Amino acid sequence: MARLTDATRGRLLFGGDYNPEQWPEEVWHEDVRLMREAGVTLATVGVFSWATLEPHPGVRNFGWLDTVLGLLHDAGIGVCLATPTASPPPWLGARYPETLPRDETGATVWYGSRNQFCASSPVYREHAARITEDLARRYAGHPALRMWHVNNEYGTVCYCDTSARHFRTWLRARYRTLDALNDAWGTAFWSQRYDSWEEIIPPRRAQYLHNPAQRLDFRRFTSDALLECFTAERDILAAHTPGIPVTTNFMPLFAGQDGWRWAAEEDVVSVDIYPDPAADPSDLAGPAHGALVADLTRSQARGPWLLMEQAASAVNFRRVNRPKPAGQMRQWSYQFLARGADGLCFFQWRASRQGSEKFHSAMLPHAGERSRTFQHVRALGHELHTLSPRLAGTTVPADVAVLHDWHAWWASEQPGRPSSDESTAYPRLLATWHRALWEQNLTCDFAHPEASYHGYRMVVVPQLYLMTDAALDRLTAYVRGGGTLVCGFFTAVADGDDRVRPGGVDRRLRELLGLATVHEWWPLQPGETVPLDNGATGSAWSEDLELAPHGGPSAPAAEILARYGGGELAGRPALTRARRGKGTAYYVSTLPDPASLRALLGEAARAAGAGPVLPQAPLGVEAVRRGEALFLINHTRQQVTVPLHHPHTDLLTGRAVTASVTLGRHGVAVLTPTPKENRTCAEGVSAP
Numbered sequence: 001m002a003r004l005t006d007a008t009r010g011r012l013l014f015g016g017d018y019n020p021e022q023w024p025e026e027v028w029h030e031d032v033r034l035m036r037e038a039g040v041t042l043a044t045v046g047v048f049s050w051a052t053l054e055p056h057p058g059v060r061n062f063g064w065l066d067t068v069l070g071l072l073h074d075a076g077i078g079v080c081l082a083t084p085t086a087s088p089p090p091w092l093g094a095r096y097p098e099t100l101p102r103d104e105t106g107a108t109v110w111y112g113s114r115n116q117f118c119a120s121s122p123v124y125r126e127h128a129a130r131i132t133e134d135l136a137r138r139y140a141g142h143p144a145l146r147m148w149h150v151n152n153e154y155g156t157v158c159y160c161d162t163s164a165r166h167f168r169t170w171l172r173a174r175y176r177t178l179d180a181l182n183d184a185w186g187t188a189f190w191s192q193r194y195d196s197w198e199e200i201i202p203p204r205r206a207q208y209l210h211n212p213a214q215r216l217d218f219r220r221f222t223s224d225a226l227l228e229c230f231t232a233e234r235d236i237l238a239a240h241t242p243g244i245p246v247t248t249n250f251m252p253l254f255a256g257q258d259g260w261r262w263a264a265e266e267d268v269v270s271v272d273i274y275p276d277p278a279a280d281p282s283d284l285a286g287p288a289h290g291a292l293v294a295d296l297t298r299s300q301a302r303g304p305w306l307l308m309e310q311a312a313s314a315v316n317f318r319r320v321n322r323p324k325p326a327g328q329m330r331q332w333s334y335q336f337l338a339r340g341a342d343g344l345c346f347f348q349w350r351a352s353r354q355g356s357e358k359f360h361s362a363m364l365p366h367a368g369e370r371s372r373t374f375q376h377v378r379a380l381g382h383e384l385h386t387l388s389p390r391l392a393g394t395t396v397p398a399d400v401a402v403l404h405d406w407h408a409w410w411a412s413e414q415p416g417r418p419s420s421d422e423s424t425a426y427p428r429l430l431a432t433w434h435r436a437l438w439e440q441n442l443t444c445d446f447a448h449p450e451a452s453y454h455g456y457r458m459v460v461v462p463q464l465y466l467m468t469d470a471a472l473d474r475l476t477a478y479v480r481g482g483g484t485l486v487c488g489f490f491t492a493v494a495d496g497d498d499r500v501r502p503g504g505v506d507r508r509l510r511e512l513l514g515l516a517t518v519h520e521w522w523p524l525q526p527g528e529t530v531p532l533d534n535g536a537t538g539s540a541w542s543e544d545l546e547l548a549p550h551g552g553p554s555a556p557a558a559e560i561l562a563r564y565g566g567g568e569l570a571g572r573p574a575l576t577r578a579r580r581g582k583g584t585a586y587y588v589s590t591l592p593d594p595a596s597l598r599a600l601l602g603e604a605a606r607a608a609g610a611g612p613v614l615p616q617a618p619l620g621v622e623a624v625r626r627g628e629a630l631f632l633i634n635h636t637r638q639q640v641t642v643p644l645h646h647p648h649t650d651l652l653t654g655r656a657v658t659a660s661v662t663l664g665r666h667g668v669a670v671l672t673p674t675p676k677e678n679r680t681c682a683e684g685v686s687a688p
Helices: 004-008 025-038 063-074 090-095 122-139 161-175 178-185 212-240 259-263 285-301 328-338 372-391 406-412 426-438 469-480 507-513 594-608
Strands: 013-018 042-045 078-082 145-149 270-272 305-309 341-346 400-403 444-447 458-461 484-488 515-521 529-531 537-539 543-547 559-563 573-580 583-588 621-626 629-634 640-643 648-650 660-663 668-673 685-687
Touching (some): 004 341, 013 305, 013 372, 042 341, 063 078, 122 212, 161 212, 212 259, 212 406, 270 285, 285 305, 285 328, 285 444, 328 341, 328 372, 406 426, 426 444, 426 594, 458 469, 469 507, 469 583, 484 507, 507 515, 507 573, 507 583, 543 573, 583 594, 629 660, 660 668
Parallel strands (some): 013 042, 013 341, 400 444, 458 484, 484 583, 660 685
Antiparallel strands (some): 529 537, 559 573, 629 668, 648 668
């Protein structure tokens, strides 16, 4: 997003959530001193401060905030000022219980935690607008203000009567007539036809399975209702501070919001990322997850983005909360930086002594400034200051696009499908396919199915159960125009209303893939596998495919790359490749084992002209290009040596690197090509 530069002022941001209202004023001066020592450039203030700012209805207590912003500004620290509307004060819920959300059984979700608001409540919206208006008016000209942060981690779902009325209004705008709604929802099934708009309610607790189209629309509506709350506050802020960018922080790969639509409404796209440090390092699950979230956020931002929250060490929300080993916080921070972040922030600056998150780590932990954590935070802040001139605002090139759609995700999660096993869950399939690319250092963007694929040599579809006509037409034109498609199972089965396509799979996709039909979907039992005759093993799913006959030069028969080698489908096609127009389309009707999926995607990428960033990098060493810099990150537990083709300079050490670079455990190198006149004869340099 271009407006991120308004907040960064051409440098990498570094900081975190700051909650001074939890501490006496004398601590604030110590905080500012230590922030300067750590190289903090941005503090997010006020996220959960509504009860402090408005202790009684209509009363404003801004004095403490005036002092804090003044201290930060005097220290040269910018402020990301938050609207406090994620956590209404108890008096709002006590005086106006209609602002509290209700769950699908009708039970009230009470105050005493956070995010206890109904997004459809006019009373909540009115009070949120008032506090936002007063904040914007008071701090519009404050010299510390760099960015606005609206609410926090939107995601509350409400089934109350107010939400029901709002849902009906949303449905009227979408369908115009009841006949159109009844058709879209397929209400002839189970005698569900609606005779009046007033009969329609959210999908509350029911006797058996809900209407899946109703549930899908309620997911859409909930995302839109929350977005209305965000844009209402954003517009107030923009009216008072037109030059200050506005953001809200996404949760990582979160199902509750249509992230494409939300990102389009933000000046800065930001996200919170909390990979698990207790994951088996040999499994690479933590860094694989971090890479996925970073790539998705960069794609939503269409450029540099902001990491709003990460943990300096342990979190508090898992059953067992392990701290990060020495070096891992730095390592993962550099992964996010490599994948396009222009700011690295933490939750939070100073560890809380009270409340539900008192055992969540912080930049300044309970152990204080002599702690290992604070020393590592300070070292990272100083490194970022050095890197800023070379990295801020630069982009990450990618030759591969992974298609992702929240609506397809929502539709695929409905009950009553051929399989509800975790192995076929949409986010798991997305992560598995992305990881197969990541492990080969094939940098990829994510793309909306209806977006342009221009510039991508290969498009990957792990699964899109629901696909619109526009998306299918876009995909067809891409392949016939010379692109390469690799498509996973159970894709283009339903249209935008979750109505099964004629033939079970859309005709356009079948023609593109060279399929006559999919006779049956054959999901596999948990833990069950099926052999393929090319030596691979399939899991999760299989399909009884019939290939289309040879249709002449315009539609030659699909090539069978592998057949099922056992089970009910023995001898039937499993993996296929079809030449269509100037392009190529692969179909993967099962979930290959990780090595086989990696090999398949790597071969398809090479054929499409999309090579890895650094082909000679060992497995577990992440290689990413950002601007002129080559990032190398060692996610293995061992020291590794990475060969290089030509000399570089390591921006972290200033040393020359020629034939190779050696990375220790959690080691990182940020390399730029060395000008010929400055090249040395050194044979290799070790990096921490």
